[in-house]
Amino acid sequence: MSQKRSLKWAAVPAAASLVLFLSGCAQAGDPARGFLPNGPTAGGTEPVTNHTNDIVGLWTSSWIVLLVVGVISWGLLGYAAIAYRRRKNDVGLPAQLRYNMPIETLFTVVPLILVVGFFAFTAKTMADIETKTNPEYKVAVIGKQWSWDFGYEAEGVYDSGVQLPDSAFNTANETSSMHVDGEPVLYLVVNKPVQLDLKSRDVIHSFWFIDSLYKKDVFPGGSLNHIYLTPTRLGTYEGKCAELCGEYHSAMLFQVKVVEQSEYDAHVAELRAKGFVGDILTDETLDRNVSGNNDPAASKVNG
Ligand SMILES: [Cu+2]
8 A cells, every 4th residue: 555545545544533623622612621610700700619620520431531531542543444455456355353452351341440430420419419418598499380489488579470472482582502581590699508408389390509519300290309519609590391291391591690698689679578478388379370379470471
């Protein structure tokens, strides 16, 4: 084989890698974070919650390990395809080999190490996230077809979301790629550990505060799920339901506002002034998303 031809062959995987690399670079996001969302940077560049650094670390180090394995595998594959290709004067089948113990041992042991390693690091990160770390306050998060209720448990006030009408989903109302005017808003205090008590009124939903990089199912029937976190950066974040829960699943948008204690207190006072007082976690009648509710603001949209 001439030098020129072998170079041409070698250029194929190199060109393919370059295309993949450049198309990856063209996307929005930070490659150092493995392109994971990181919230609006207007509030600073600190982690969004006390868990996000660990999650980003698990994600990116997994990708680094997998890319190393991938590059070695693709290299060997390419080498074998080129070095052992059929030559012009070859006839019949090449020499048939039954097995190769060293290679087969390698193919068994390396994936085993990888699977055990990924499992261990994932289990460690999840155990850290799931550990209850002395929450200083509790907020009830209630999913329902198709909106969210938020209850500030110690203060005894709540904010009951009303399903967004179809008309809300036009470009005029969309102030960002995801936010729609009229979404329910969850207020959390910056740098204060919170316990979220998750519950559903009907079917299984999933509470996804996107930039926290964590989501959790929301179950009907009394057994609460919990999320423990400490928001660490001021700002307004987007959230959505992450479990297909029916026709208007996509309307289950919400916002999370991470604010200073004073702004949180002002929000609680505002809810109290509006008369939204009660324990929404246990009192089903406080759901505003029902027609016939006495509250003039209440309406059940879209049936
Ligand atoms: Cu849902």
